[in-house]
Amino acid sequence: MTVLTRIETTIGSAFGIGRVRVHPLFIALLVGAYFTHLLQTALLLFTFVMLHELGHAFTARFCGYEVEEVSLLPFGGVAKLSYARLGFQPRDEALVAIAGPFVNLLLCILSATLYGMHVIDLTLYQQSMQLNIWIGVFNLLPGLPLDGGRILRAARSRQVGYERATMEAYNLAFALSILLMLTGIVALYTGHPHFGMMLLGLFLFVTAWRGRKDTRAETMRFLDAKRRQDNSVLKMQSLAVRSPTPIRDVVVQFAPDRYHIVYVLGEDGLVLALLEETELLDAVFEGRWLEPVMDLVHEP
Template identity: 40%
Template sequence: MLTRLNCIMRKKNIIHIHPLFAIMILLAIPSGFVIQALMLFGIVLLHEFGHVIVAKKYGYEIDKITLLPFGGMAELKDQSIGFHPRRESSIAIAGPAVNILLIPIGYIFTRSPLFSSYWNSFFLINFWIFMFNMLPALPLDGGRIIRAIRAREIGYEHATREAYQMAIILSVLLFCFSVITFVVGKPHLGAFMLAIFLFVGALTGRKKVRLETMQFLRNKHQNYPVTNSITSLAVSASASVRDAALRCSPDRYMLFYVLGDTGEIMGMIDESEIATAVFRGDWMKSMEELLKELVR
């Protein structure tokens, strides 16, 4: 593990501090919370190294590590990690797992009279970083775990949009909470910054979802064979190719049974045929039209 961390640290400009984190550190100096700020920096760095170690185990190269006050973002050179639910969930849970290991250490030492206040801060920082990162919203770790689970059920794009929608809802709730704390005279800067981060991240991410879906379909059908896990789904003849494409899952091969107006089976279209139609631009073509083309 130490060898992997040394290799990462030797890379130039791989670790970046987000402006929000830089502002928090600067505010900590006149406020007398320098030790807590340095503690937060170290804990966030360890959190990110948890992600990095598991990512390296899967063979991914790390492009950049951005440190935030409530966690961070370890960006991979291979952007297809979301297309592999098991890998994405394993890498996502690794960061919070580091905090889980550190929480009892902090709790035990809070009982000690030696530097008990600092150990109390150590415990609380780990606890809140864990809680924030497990929120079920992209781009947080909890959102990646939820997407990995939901993608198998409702398709990659639907699961991604769902996680971003949750981010927007949570950002509004956190913003309202931060306003209330300001009004009562106990402002919570962390909640405000997380609200802004989630809202901006969700709006930015949603703009890229359709492109990611195209990349997902291309990546899946170029690099991975048909799996043993095959799922069949009945769709209306009037449904579009787009509707079918959005139901494609990362680790399941889809078979679409096209149903007529009376419920009779008109035919079957497999996932590769859907992907081919998508790549030639037939997003809005009906399943009935595509079926007729295929049986000619």
Template identity: 35%
Template sequence: MKLGILFGINIYINKLLVILIAIAIILGEGTRLAVVFLVVFIHEMAHVVMARALHLRVLEIELLPFGGVARIESFLEVNPRDEVYIAIVGPLSNAILVLGCMALEKLGLIPSKDYDFFIQANLMLAGFNLLPAFPLDGGRILRAILSRELGIKRATRITTIGGFALALFLVMTGVYAIYYGIFNPTLFIMAGFLAYSALKENRMATYVMVRDLTYKKDILIREGAIQARELVVLYDLPLKEVIKKFVPHRYHSIVLVDEQLRPRGYLTEKDIVNGLMDYGLNVPVFRLLAQSSRMRG
């Protein structure tokens, strides 16, 4: 649901958040709802400010039950270091709000009755988002760190497992609460959204990885240079296993060897991408040698 446009950025609110808002109003928690909404919005705007500071264009913001998502144009061009910066600044903004609120309360500039809940809202949002589960900020940070060694696909798989685990924990907590006579629909709504987001990202992992390969040409043209990384692989290894070893923002050269570690040939990342398009994921990598020789000849 679209709320409007701010600084050229489309602002949307997730349907599940609309449901939570309706529940809060019915329960007479309108004031607290406004505080939470403000905290979430500031958290998300911190992501936007950092993205723009890194010269990235933010297309839209979607406000979610546990924070939000800032969608960045050509997000695959974001290197892992910048992804960490963008993710960490959200919880950091909540920490700054807490410290600022504590200072104002000490000076007697804000009443204590409004102070406690504002502090709690910021701490809960920051703490929850720092959990290492995708799509939370902590999951994005972990994925960026892991992708340097494991590649974007494997790193995404690992962090989405964290998302599923957190969703299961929330469901179990909700069921446990019901057993003791307490029904909290928020737990089930958030669990459902986390599981859906993790499943969606998991299915997109292969697509994201292949798109990352094609974007490296754009990065090279724009920046003039890109760091290289060499891999040594068995000559009969399937292409799908080779590309799992690729990491973001590195251009790979591949040395093919046999079981006695004797060199059988050399390929570039471009050769691998062309092979994927021509032969698919399951072809052994040595099949690309003849094609590569013809292209170079």
């Protein structure tokens, strides 16, 4: 175990987390800040990002999740949970997502209070306000994997299904990333270069691209979680589908926190049969992903 790993594990244990991991990009930023005489600003950024991410972690623990690891990046971080995915529980995902920016809001209030009491000087006050506003606002942009994207998915998944809500949030992330990069390019041509804007846009584009590629695998994990969940107290949601519709096209519309009843319609539009969520999910994990729902109706 390296010295850095020991430090990361010690910090994590102090906060009841498996490990707080500092991303190499953040370490490079700190090293660069040292040689450019911006170490104080970089250390403030590191502190605020860590507090932002600990806000997520503590809220996740409050909601009953075990936090294995927190990775710190210059813009925020990523919390890795044990045996659970927040997106499968919209209320929990929204609560945990909003906790990070809320910490930054509290830090802004704290900075203003300390400055008003003459505890900190104007420079430190301005740096604290700017960094916390920057971290909070950027993370509230409505695109995955940012906090705003998770809030958006939590709000939409019950209406349009988990997979579609996830895709919407990733598509918004692509649009936002392109807007950020174009803004950075325009700023460069107007003589006011803002490389941070371009880097944030590029980072958001890359992470959204990777996440979007894994959407179908994430959907399968979501469906497996639904198959295993306690169905004793769930609101019911109904879907109506034509009999030739593949099972795949039905289950991808399933939403979290709901139990689905599927009405199978014939060519005349009349209801031929009812299928329960468990029947469709069992068929999915039997490898019948592409079969029409009518095959389930005809089974004895």
